[in-house]
Amino acid sequence: MKNIFIINGPNLNLLGKREPTIYGNITFESYFSSLQKQFVDKVRLQHFQSNIEGELIDKIQAACLDNDGIILNAAAYSHTSIALADAIKSVQIPVIGVHISNIYNREAERHTDLLVGACKGNISGLGLDGYRLAIYYLLQL
Numbered sequence: 001m002k003n004i005f006i007i008n009g010p011n012l013n014l015l016g017k018r019e020p021t022i023y024g025n026i027t028f029e030s031y032f033s034s035l036q037k038q039f040v041d042k043v044r045l046q047h048f049q050s051n052i053e054g055e056l057i058d059k060i061q062a063a064c065l066d067n068d069g070i071i072l073n074a075a076a077y078s079h080t081s082i083a084l085a086d087a088i089k090s091v092q093i094p095v096i097g098v099h100i101s102n103i104y105n106r107e108a109e110r111h112t113d114l115l116v117g118a119c120k121g122n123i124s125g126l127g128l129d130g131y132r133l134a135i136y137y138l139l140q141l
Contacts, residue, residue, distance in 0.1 A: 001044060002043045002139060003043070003044045004068060004138055007048050007056060007059050007072045008048070008075070009049070009053075009056055010077060011075055011076070013049050015100075015128075016030070022100075023100050024100070024127060031131070032045070043135060046067075053077055053081055053083065056074065060090075061090065067093060068141070069093055069094045069095070070093060071095075071138070072095050072119070073097070078103075078114065079113065084115055086118075088119060094138060095120055096121050096123065097115050097119040097121070098124075098130040099113075099122075100127055100130065103124055104125075121134075121137065
């Protein structure tokens with residue numbers, strides 16, 4: 001059985017409340033519970049959320065010790081953090097980037113994703129379902 005670690009960045013603790021027309025009205029905890037049920041016999045899932053860049057870097061570095069893959073939604077840090085890109089490049093497991101919204105349909109400052117070149121792949125604009133699709137991909141590796 002594989003282990004996959006989901007890491008969420010700033011403001012994703014507000015899913016279900018924050019801009020529901022963009023991010024939906026489901027909390028991540030509720031969605032995560034449904035993922036665990038869906039994949040109960042296939043993968044062990046863990047998740048972590050922080051609004052602090054350094055904590056996200058620490059989790060990426062630590063996750064490579066006992067996980068087979070990382071799903072990272074770095075949120076706004078995707079557009080600003082070379083440090084997160086360097087952390088992704090430093091680990092020996094695949095990292096799949098996820099954006100709930102389509103960043104290319106939003107404000108111009110969101111069109112640049114500094115993490116895209118460091119990740120194995122990226123999913124953008126498919127809502128929370130992007131996490132499920134990333135899990136399916138990681139299970140195939």
